[in-house]
Amino acid sequence: MNKARSNPINAVAMHGALILYTLIALFPVFVIVINSFKTRRDIFRDPLALPDSESFSLIGYQTVFEQGDFFLYFQNSMIVTVASLFFILLFGAMAAYALSEYRFRGNLLMGLYLALGIMIPIRIGTIALLEMMVATGLVNTLTALILVYVAQGLPLAIFILSEFMQQVSDDLKNAGRVDGLSEYRIFFQLVLPLVRPALATVAVFNMIPIWNDLWFPLILAPSEETKTLTLGSQIFIGQFVTDWNAVLSALSMAILPVMILYVIFSRQLIRGLTSGAVK
Amino acid sequence: MKRIRIRWHIVVFLAPAVVVYTTIMILPLFATLGLALYSEVENERVFVGLQNFQTLFFDPIWSEQFWNALGNNFWFFAIHMLVQNPIGIALAALLSHPRLRFAALYRSAIFIPTILSFVIVGFAWKLILSPIWGIAPSMLDAIGLGSLYQPWLGQEEYALTTLALVSVWQFVGIPMMLIYAALLAIPEEILEAGEVDGITGWSAFWKIKLPLILPSIGIISILTFVANFNAFDLIYAAQGALAGPDFSTDILGTFMYRTFFGFQLQLGDPHMGSAIAGAMFAVILVGVCIYLFGIQTRMRRYQL
Numbered sequence: 017m018n019k020a021r022s023n024p025i026n027a028v029a030m031h032g033a034l035i036l037y038t039l040i041a042l043f044p045v046f047v048i049v050i051n052s053f054k055t056r057r058d059i060f061r062d063p064l065a066l067p068d069s070e071s072f073s074l075i076g077y078q079t080v081f082e083q084g085d086f087f088l089y090f091q092n093s094m095i096v097t098v099a100s101l102f103f104i105l106l107f108g109a110m111a112a113y114a115l116s117e118y119r120f121r122g123n124l125l126m127g128l129y130l131a132l133g134i135m136i137p138i139r140i141g142t143i144a145l146l147e148m149m150v151a152t153g154l155v156n157t158l159t160a161l162i163l164v165y166v167a168q169g170l171p172l173a174i175f176i177l178s179e180f181m182q183q184v185s186d187d188l189k190n191a192g193r194v195d196g197l198s199e200y201r202i203f204f205q206l207v208l209p210l211v212r213p214a215l216a217t218v219a220v221f222n223m224i225p226i227w228n229d230l231w232f233p234l235i236l237a238p239s240e241e242t243k244t245l246t247l248g249s250q251i252f253i254g255q256f257v258t259d260w261n262a263v264l265s266a267l268s269m270a271i272l273p274v275m276i277l278y279v280i281f282s283r284q285l286i287r288g289l290t291s292g293a294v295k
Numbered sequence: 296m297k298r299i300r301i302r303w304h305i306v307v308f309l310a311p312a313v314v315v316y317t318t319i320m321i322l323p324l325f326a327t328l329g330l331a332l333y334s335e336v337e338n339e340r341v342f343v344g345l346q347n348f349q350t351l352f353f354d355p356i357w358s359e360q361f362w363n364a365l366g367n368n369f370w371f372f373a374i375h376m377l378v379q380n381p382i383g384i385a386l387a388a389l390l391s392h393p394r395l396r397f398a399a400l401y402r403s404a405i406f407i408p409t410i411l412s413f414v415i416v417g418f419a420w421k422l423i424l425s426p427i428w429g430i431a432p433s434m435l436d437a438i439g440l441g442s443l444y445q446p447w448l449g450q451e452e453y454a455l456t457t458l459a460l461v462s463v464w465q466f467v468g469i470p471m472m473l474i475y476a477a478l479l480a481i482p483e484e485i486l487e488a489g490e491v492d493g494i495t496g497w498s499a500f501w502k503i504k505l506p507l508i509l510p511s512i513g514i515i516s517i518l519t520f521v522a523n524f525n526a527f528d529l530i531y532a533a534q535g536a537l538a539g540p541d542f543s544t545d546i547l548g549t550f551m552y553r554t555f556f557g558f559q560l561q562l563g564d565p566h567m568g569s570a571i572a573g574a575m576f577a578v579i580l581v582g583v584c585i586y587l588f589g590i591q592t593r594m595r596r597y598q599l
Binding site: 044045048059107108113115117120124130132133135136139141166167199200227234256261267270274277278289 | 304306309316320324326329332386395401403408409414415416418423428464473476528529532565572
């Protein structure tokens with residue numbers, strides 16, 4: 017290693033800058049979470065103090081559990097996210113395989129058609145989408161949300177997965193064909209297990225935006241039974257806006273699930289983002 | 296291998312994705328653009344051609360709001376380009392330093408705001424900046440800048456910029472990660488060749504690394520553009536559908552939402568809402584085309 021690139025003063029300055037920015041990034045989350053465990057008086061008296069035996073209070077969480085149906089919202093978010101990811105991966109991998117494995121007329125055109133959606137946001141079509149969901153009776157169902165997220169996630173999924181599918185060796189597939197495996201079995205039993213890392217990348221990319229989306233739950237499924245956690249906390253906070261304990265607790269409760277997901281999947285996410293899959 | 300019969304497995308593999316994508320994404324997109332050409336007269340849909348767009352662009356009642364939202368949207372985008380991307384590049388440059396310890400820790404921590412929902416981010420910052428709670432004023436006081444504090448989100452001049460900066464705070468992790476990946480992909484030999492020629496430290500960054508990561512900066516710019524012109528959630532969570540104070544934080548997404556669903560005394564209007572969606576589509580399309588044909592093709596791609 018060259019001396020010019022490892023100078024102790026530089027190292028201190030670099031750590032200083034990074035620590036400063038890390039504090040900026042984490043400070044709001046920290047303030048919200050610590051204050052959610054305090055009494056109303058202590059929230060205002062010293063917002064930056066950690067809760068101690070005197071200021072500790074769970075009154076906010078009590079209100080949240082009594083007034084909001086957060087378990088239901090959480091369950092709805094889980095169902096929507098997991099089902100959407102499943103279908104994005106299944107349909108996306110199938111289409112990516114068809115595009116990368118077989119030569120047929122219109123292959124390139126089909127690829128371009130499916131890639132259009134990478135750049136064009138699905139929200140532009142919201143008004144007609146809502147009319148369609150009303151006409152088919154899907155409005156205020158989780159199915160509507162799942163369909164939208166699958167359509168939204170497919171273009172990028174197909175794009176990323178086709179790149180990986182091209183790398184699967186032809187010999188393996190041809191060996192399968194010689195053994196008399198059907199094209200379906202070759203795909204599901206030989207190819208799919210080999211592209212598991214790519215599937216994980218696609219899943220992680222899609223997971224957070226789906227979980228956090230506010231627009232489509234607000235427009236397509238705002239009923240009490242179908243509220244997602246994001247919409248549920250938005251509405252709850254809007255109603256309890258003057259009850260600081262409840263608002264802070266609701267925010268902390270909304271932070272918790274994504275933080276857990278992040279802790280579990282952050283390596284995968286960062287590897288995906290930095291592996292050039294998005295290029 | 297000439298086969299005339301249809302290979303059904305190809306159809307089976309493609310069908311689910313194509314059907315869902317076409318019916319849920321492509322058809323509603325064109326149907327929305329179509330709706331913009333109609334209007335409701337005595338409960339019936341009548342074809343009016345481009346009249347809705349004429350109303351939107353030139354009728355003072357509508358055009359004032361429309362140009363306001365469009366202008367705000369450009370300002371929102373400009374702040375992202377001027378603040379988010381330089382900070383992202385700087386952080387990535389620091390993180391990619393070969394001997395930096397705890398790099399993974401910093402990276403994971405700085406990325407945390409990006410995974411939070413707009414609802415959390417919007418409310419959290421609203422509380423922190425609020426004069427009632429007083430965290431922002433007391434922290435500014437602590438560093439001797441207390442007199443600078445103002446309730447920014449409540450002021451017409453500052454509210455939009457403040458929200459744009461909040462959004463920058465949230466999303467800086469994405470340019471950071473993508474640039475970080477691009478920097479790591481630069482081969483050591485190139486940097487060493489530069490060192491032989493006496494190019495180190497800052498000048499190595501400006502003269503060698505920056506030109507090599509330009510394609511990634513281009514991708515980040517277009518991703519930011521599309522995301523900003525399609526933004527809604529943060530403004531809605533922090534300021535509500537009215538995008539206050541006095542529409543000073545109104546952007547195309549909130550304007551479309553309000554027009555479509557109606558608010559206060561104004562009834563919802565799907566046709567004018569669709570016209571706004573059409574305008575958003577046009578802006579995004581122009582941006583994407585400028586990127587694809589104007590920027591991407593001219594950017595020198597170095598063989599790495």
